[in-house]
Amino acid sequence: MVLAALSILTGLGTAKTYHLSGENNWQNTADTPEGEYLLAVSKIKQQLLTGTKSNVVKALEQLKSDFPNMAGAEIQAYLDAEKLYAQANWYKAAAAYKRFIDAWPISVLQPAALERIYSVATAYLQGQKRVFLGILPLPAFDTGVELMRDVTDRAGNAPIALRSLTTLAENQERKEKFVEAYYTWQEIADRWPTGQTRQRAVLRMAQSLHASYDGTPYDATVLASARSYFEDYKTRYPQDAERLEINETITLIAEQLAYKEYETGFYYERTGHLDAANRSYHKVLAQWPDSKAAQMAQARLMPDAVSPIKMNLRRRTVTGTTKFLDKWFYLEPLFSSKNKSESKQ
DSSP states (O other): OTGGGEEEEEOSSOEEEEEEOTTSOEEEGGGSHHHHHHHHHHHHHHHHHHSOHHHHHHHHHHHHHHOTTTSOHHHHHHHHHHHHHHTTOHHHHHHHHHHHHHHOTTOTTHHHHHHHHHHHHHHHHTTOOEEETTTEEEOOHHHHHHHHHHHHHHHTTSHHHHHHHHHHHHHHHHTTOHHHHHHHHHHHHHHSOSHHHHHHHHHHHHHHHHHHOOOTTSOOHHHHHHHHHHHHHHHHOHHHHHHTTHHHHHHHHHHHHHHHHHHHHHHHHHTTOHHHHHHHHHHHHHHOTTSHHHHHHHHHTSTTOOOOOOOOHHHHHHHHHHHHHHHHTTHHHHHHHHHHHHHHO
């Protein structure tokens, strides 16, 4: 409440900080204990951004010593978290910062606590191990995700929320968790639906979906979705789309979709389902006539196309045994003569 009453009044040669006293008179902050305390806290906040961890701890301890009646449980709770952070005890430090924010949600040190949690989350996302039982280092990517989400939930639409989601999405991409990255970029686009933030998010949504496609044996739904996002980006931001060669990416996706359908047809042909195979080949010719896959599909539809069924050892054995049995029981001449008689009719 005292901080809310502070006002900065700048003179010609010097800058002094004043606050409104109980008698509705402006007093120099340095002339009051409350003002001195707030100035000391302000300096500590600056140290949190620029100073070393050990110096911040010393400054907080000095603050408690200089202002024993003002620096109470709030400062002590933050000091406890800061000591853990200075000792690189990241997980316990993050938990202590969260308890601090829960207990003092409007503290002047709340933004600094969020920054500390963000830094711990970033370290975990980028490969920092979490020490379990004091000796066992364990991967902590999922812990980093949880901490980053915690920062985002607490920060609303503040800049650190956007920074947290962006850092999370980029590290999900780095870990090739492309579907998770897509949903994170989508959340960014929904929360900041205008300007360059949305533009970048839409592009990264499309790129993440496209990167999540694992090849022809897999579901191609993500390809169609990625193409729609790229097309939307091209419509909304034509100049940037041209610079980023979005048309070439859309063409590549069309080739991938065509080849996916061709591979489906080739699978059916290889397993003896010729009608289903032909349907896939004709679909490739109809939807992607200019693709390389269309040329391949056309070749498979030719009367003289070589059968894709491989004569492996098992198939050769079965075929040879069948021919032997047909001759032994005179079944082959029987069926051949029957076919000749039907052809004469």
